[in-house]
Amino acid sequence: xxxFLGPWFCLFWTVTANAGDCLEYKNIPRIIINxxxxxxxxxxxxxxxxxxxxxxxxxxxxxxxxxxxxxxxDDGFCVALKTVNAEIGYNQFDVQIDIRxxxxxxxxxxxxxxxxxxxxxxxxxxxNHKVDLHKAVYTAADSVMPVFVKSQDDVDVIVNQMHxxxxxxxxxxxxxxxxxxxxxxxxxxVDVLETGADLKKCG
Numbered sequence: 001x002x003x004f005l006g007p008w009f010c011l012f013w014t015v016t017a018n019a020g021d022c023l024e025y026k027n028i029p030r031i032i033i034n035x036x037x038x039x040x041x042x043x044x045x046x047x048x049x050x051x052x053x054x055x056x057x058x059x060x061x062x063x064x065x066x067x068x069x070x071x072x073x074d075d076g077f078c079v080a081l082k083t084v085n086a087e088i089g090y091n092q093f094d095v096q097i098d099i100r101x102x103x104x105x106x107x108x109x110x111x112x113x114x115x116x117x118x119x120x121x122x123x124x125x126x127x128n129h130k131v132d133l134h135k136a137v138y139t140a141a142d143s144v145m146p147v148f149v150k151s152q153d154d155v156d157v158i159v160n161q162m163h164x165x166x167x168x169x170x171x172x173x174x175x176x177x178x179x180x181x182x183x184x185x186x187x188x189x190v191d192v193l194e195t196g197a198d199l200k201k202c203g
Contacts (some may be wrong), residue, residue: 006062022078022146025071027083029141031173034090035126036061040119042095042112049098052199053191055109056118058183060091062176064137066159070152079158084137084166091128093119106202114194121186129179140169150171 049055067083095115126133144165147158159173166172 021073022080024072025069025078025080025146027080027082029144030083031086031134031141032083033086033130035123036063036087036091036147037110038089038091038093038123040093040095042097044099044101044103046099048100048127049096051098051100051107052111053194054115055068055093056097056122058090058119058122059094061087061091061168063087063090064163066163066166068155068159068162070155073148076148076150077152077155078108078146078148078178079155081141081144083164084141086137090122090135093122095119098190104170107199110199110202113198114190115136117190117194118187121190122183122191125182125186129175129182132178133175136169136171136175137166139171141164143169163189 006196065085067085069078069080069082071078071080081115085202095112097111097115101149144162149155149158180189
């Protein structure tokens, strides 16, 4: 029994020691956040919609590029997070307008103008949270410790794990929840302020 446990204990101790050696390569992470370019597509579904209001389907993206330093040490490599190059925001808005409104008609344009207000709301909310978003990504990235690997072939696996640990970090999850909550509140306000006067003028 003792002979069986001995080699495994030595192996565990060796890996742990090498992993500990990686702590000296811990970086202060550099965080770069940009908003993506966005597109708007207008469609008219077959199913009826509200004549006075269309619908906006917004696609939020959170693309994180993880850049690391890989240092060769005696028994392997230390992989340390260096930079997070992020693209966070909306890249696609699908605007739905009732099929009973003929394209480019007065009614169609009035509804489209209203839905553009919703698009501006989505963009404004993300912009208003950019400082807190940067802080959240920084906190998440700074919590990622350097990782020891035996082979350089394992670096990609570690990078994927670092990526996942950032997007699952409580601060990052919380800021996304705050953004979605603000979007819901602001979009409801847009509808509250909408009198429908422009559409009524169309006759």
